Amino acid sequence: MCSVDDVKPGSARRFDVDGHRLAVVRIGDDWYAIGDECSHADYSLSEGDVWDDEREIECPKHGSTFSLETGDPQTLPATQPVPVYTVRVDGDGVLVALP
Numbered sequence: 001m002c003s004v005d006d007v008k009p010g011s012a013r014r015f016d017v018d019g020h021r022l023a024v025v026r027i028g029d030d031w032y033a034i035g036d037e038c039s040h041a042d043y044s045l046s047e048g049d050v051w052d053d054e055r056e057i058e059c060p061k062h063g064s065t066f067s068l069e070t071g072d073p074q075t076l077p078a079t080q081p082v083p084v085y086t087v088r089v090d091g092d093g094v095l096v097a098l099p
């Protein structure tokens with residue numbers, strides 16, 4: 001997907017790969033990948049704030065937060081989850097398993 005240097009700790013970045021639109025999130029040395037499109041409307045979660053302690057990302061439009069571990073919304077107005085992808089770091093490379 002990218003190099004570990006491509007995403008700063010505490011931030012997210014959007015990647016479009018093989019028809020999938022992903023938000024790759026880094027918290028310290030922990031990595032997450034979720035669907036980038038908010039389940040409430042078509043806004044990019046990777047443009048939202050990352051909440052390190054809660055392991056969540058906040059939609060920049062209406063403020064729903066989503067678990068980076070399950071994809072479930074934690075606050076309204078979103079009620080549906082976003083997809084979650086498996087991430088692995090191999091050396092300097094960040095690998096994401098696509099379905």
Ligand code: FES
Binds near residue numbers: 040042043063
């Ligand atoms: S578009 Fe994300 S909460 Fe509304």
